[in-house]
Amino acid sequence: MNDMASISAEIPQYDLLVVGAGPAGLAAATRAAGLGLSTALIDEQPAPGGQIYRAVGSTPVQDRNILGADYWHGLELLEPFARSGARYLSSATVWSINRLEPQADGQPAGFEVAYSVSQGGEEPQASLLHCRHIILATGAQERPFPIPGWTLPGVITAGAGQILLKTSGVVPEGRTVLAGGGPLLYLLAYQYLNAGVKLDAILETTASSQWLQALPHAWSFLRSPYLGKGLTLMRAVRKAVPIVSGVTALEALAGENGQLAEVRYTAGGQSRSMAVDQLLLHQGVVPNTNLSRAVGAEHAWNDLQDCWEPVVDAWGATSVPQLSIAGDGAGIAGAMAAEHRGRIAAVHVATALGRIDAAARDREAAPHQAALARATRGREFLEVLYRPPAQFRRPVGDTIVCRCEEATAEQVRHAARIGCQGPNQMKAFLRCGMGPCQGRFCGLTVTELIADEQQRHPRDVGYYRLRFPTKPVTLGEIATLPQTPASREAVVRFKK
Amino acid sequence: MFRRLDAPVVQAAGRTVRVIVDGVALDCREGDSVAAALFAAGVQACRDTAVSGAARGPFCMMGVCYDCLVRIDGRPNQQACMTPVRDGMTVQRQLGAREVAV
Numbered sequence: 001m002n003d004m005a006s007i008s009a010e011i012p013q014y015d016l017l018v019v020g021a022g023p024a025g026l027a028a029a030t031r032a033a034g035l036g037l038s039t040a041l042i043d044e045q046p047a048p049g050g051q052i053y054r055a056v057g058s059t060p061v062q063d064r065n066i067l068g069a070d071y072w073h074g075l076e077l078l079e080p081f082a083r084s085g086a087r088y089l090s091s092a093t094v095w096s097i098n099r100l101e102p103q104a105d106g107q108p109a110g111f112e113v114a115y116s117v118s119q120g121g122e123e124p125q126a127s128l129l130h131c132r133h134i135i136l137a138t139g140a141q142e143r144p145f146p147i148p149g150w151t152l153p154g155v156i157t158a159g160a161g162q163i164l165l166k167t168s169g170v171v172p173e174g175r176t177v178l179a180g181g182g183p184l185l186y187l188l189a190y191q192y193l194n195a196g197v198k199l200d201a202i203l204e205t206t207a208s209s210q211w212l213q214a215l216p217h218a219w220s221f222l223r224s225p226y227l228g229k230g231l232t233l234m235r236a237v238r239k240a241v242p243i244v245s246g247v248t249a250l251e252a253l254a255g256e257n258g259q260l261a262e263v264r265y266t267a268g269g270q271s272r273s274m275a276v277d278q279l280l281l282h283q284g285v286v287p288n289t290n291l292s293r294a295v296g297a298e299h300a301w302n303d304l305q306d307c308w309e310p311v312v313d314a315w316g317a318t319s320v321p322q323l324s325i326a327g328d329g330a331g332i333a334g335a336m337a338a339e340h341r342g343r344i345a346a347v348h349v350a351t352a353l354g355r356i357d358a359a360a361r362d363r364e365a366a367p368h369q370a371a372l373a374r375a376t377r378g379r380e381f382l383e384v385l386y387r388p389p390a391q392f393r394r395p396v397g398d399t400i401v402c403r404c405e406e407a408t409a410e411q412v413r414h415a416a417r418i419g420c421q422g423p424n425q426m427k428a429f430l431r432c433g434m435g436p437c438q439g440r441f442c443g444l445t446v447t448e449l450i451a452d453e454q455q456r457h458p459r460d461v462g463y464y465r466l467r468f469p470t471k472p473v474t475l476g477e478i479a480t481l482p483q484t485p486a487s488r489e490a491v492v493r494f495k496k
Numbered sequence: 497m498f499r500r501l502d503a504p505v506v507q508a509a510g511r512t513v514r515v516i517v518d519g520v521a522l523d524c525r526e527g528d529s530v531a532a533a534l535f536a537a538g539v540q541a542c543r544d545t546a547v548s549g550a551a552r553g554p555f556c557m558m559g560v561c562y563d564c565l566v567r568i569d570g571r572p573n574q575q576a577c578m579t580p581v582r583d584g585m586t587v588q589r590q591l592g593a594r595e596v597a598v
């Protein structure tokens with residue numbers, strides 16, 4: 001019996017694997033399947049929607065005014081996806097992507113992808129699949145917000161607050177403060193108000209000078225789809241919640257139980273303190289680049305957004321052949337842009353795999369390119385206005401930078417001053433980036449702190465070298481992978 | 497602290513799921529993650545860090561920060577925010593030194 005052939009026959013083969021079931025991933029998988037590509041969509045969550053449409057098919061918050069029409073738009077992506085014929089793998093985490101050997105018939109080599117599925121109470125089960133093309137649609141995460149005390153229980157991200165609301169209808173009770181800046185902060189405040197949640201304050205870190213800097217971009221923002229909605233929302237929030245503008249310093253302090261008890265802030269040169277039960281932080285979102293980096297795609301520093309993003313062309317294609325990226329994972333542009341970028345990436349893949357010709361691709365893509373242009377109009381205004389001030393990106397002193405390994409800003413700065421060459425060497429100095437989050441909540445800060453101390457540009461400082469597995473897996477999980485004669489051979493020490 | 501929204505803004509309570517948190521029964525809703533159930537029950541700190549022993553709790557709720565690690569059904573270092581509640585599930589906060597997961 002040919003073990004090898006029987007094993008490889010068991011590994012599912014797809015034309016396209018899409019990673020992530022937010023707007024970009026759902027739209028890409030739906031379109032690709034519609035164009036006849038055998039498509040699989042893998043997502044970590046138990047239900048599709050990503051973070052923006054999290055639990056849209058199952059949320060207990062059924063009064064639609066609370067989360068708003070933009071959230072409920074997500075249902076329009078779920079239904080076509082469910083009918084598309086794409087295979088959907090939920091509660092599944094991709095942790096390795098390897099290129100396969102080139103095929104004998106000259107077809108380009110595809111990928112072997114390892115992922116683990118967690119199902120009710122069972123040990124996570126690792127599996128493999130093969131695919132000819134990958135679209136990463138891994139979206140965004142919140143930008144690190146390293147202030148003193150940001151690790152205390154009681155301090156969560158605004159995104160976390162929104163996820164609690166969407167998935168479980170769970171909301172803050174008691175003295176609640178939102179701090180930072182960016183559209184999500186105000187959207188969450190608005191949703192909380194709609195749900196009858198009282199907010200004690202919003203501490204805005206947006207400097208008044210940023211309004212002036214954003215002004216040159218105001219013209220295009222006037223024609224942005226965000227403007228009307230944004231104004232309504234801001235008016236409602238400003239009417240109901242005390243707003244402190246121009247906050248220049250922010251600190252969370254613990255009570256006797258080691259949990260959040262107090263927020264201190266400085267605004268207009270005056271320092272104040274508030275007793276609080278919870279603090280929700282937000283200063284924008286950044287692309288989630290762990291998978292795209294580990295697979296070797298080229299990344300560039302975005303000066304306007306102070307973050308890394310993968311280098312992609314207008315179709316979402318990266319520097320790695322047969323690897324595309326769609327949605328906020330390819331650069332922050334928002335949910336509406338994400339779904340059009342997903343469809344554009346899908347028609348490109350269909351052309352690359354010979355399913356449609358270039359003329360058909362261009363015809364298919366045209367309406368989505370136009371919609372993408374509309375959806376991204378005016379974003380520069382928001383980016384400049386809500387650019388996080390330097391002191392909240394480049395902390396000092398005992399402020400924790402790496403939450404996992406508890407490395408502080410001064411430790412990172414000191415290492416940079418005594419000649420640490422970059423983020424990778426910083427791991428050897430301080431272990432920062434080596435904990436379970438794999439740099440997701442410290443990487444940007446470490447890059448910026450080294451840049452600050454050594455007067456270099458972040459692009460020249462670089463980022464952690466990321467490797468697979470991109471999420472922690474146990475040896476037990478790896479051992480559940482299908483075995484081949486070669487893999488058995490590799491661990492047999494004595495042969496008869 | 498956190499609380500659950502009441503009807504009518506939320507649908508009539510979904511199926512109740514009972515989990516055991518540090519030996520105490522906790523009723524939550526089907527569809528909750530362990531972390532959401534802990535928040536709704538007023539628990540914000542779920543572990544001590546391995547480095548300094550400082551208290552931590554769920555922070556990002558989307559599987560990124562790994563601050564919500566708890567022991568679930570005997571398995572240590574499980575992400576509370578990524579694990580849906582299940583009837584009979586046992587959840588233990590991870591207080592004190594860690595063991596190696598295999």
